[in-house]
Amino acid sequence: EPEVTQTPSHQVTQMGQEVILRCVPISNHLYFYWYRQILGQKVEFLVSFYNNEISEKSEIFDDQFSVERPDGSNFTLKIRSTKLEDSAMYFCASIVGTGELFFGEGSRLTVL
């Protein structure tokens, strides 16, 4: 069964450092997303990406964040200067167009 894959599974970084989280969406999917889940809290939408550009973003997705699809398979989330409050599980997800949103296993980010 096709899966959304994410790397790394866990990253520890110092406050102020840049972090890049990587995702490989399911190959025939058209829409890609990043969500964030702070421990014990709800899944929060960050950004959606379609046709090589951001189609929607939330208030959380400020200038510290950026997304990119550098090649035909990878989809990355960059946090330029991490803050303590960026510590969370980051989920990548993708969808064909309608129907089920498939989540990756997540990348746990710990900012010290």
Place this chain on the structure above:
Amino acid sequence: GENVEQHPSTLSVQEGDSAVIKCTYSDSASNYFPWYKQELGKRPQLIIDIRSNVGEKKDQRIAVTLNKTAKHFSLHITETQPEDSAVYFCAASYQAGTALIFGKGTTLSVSS
């Protein structure tokens, strides 16, 4: 933007009992309402979904009902089992590819 409210935040039932989780949404344009189950440390996984042209959908022990007039939808789990214990999230979106907005989650505990 869309806002999804979910309650209760925690629900404890005995094995074999039924469990009901309720959600309300704010944007009358929303037309897709999935439910996700998240086990501890894992990704959210779709368990059932409903679209606005349908009032009820059932899949074995799980059912979802939708009341578009009142803007609320509910998850019903019958004959609960210990393996149903997890966090359940409702979500809403208004068209294909747009962001799924999640509720805050319900922690269901099924004791044997």
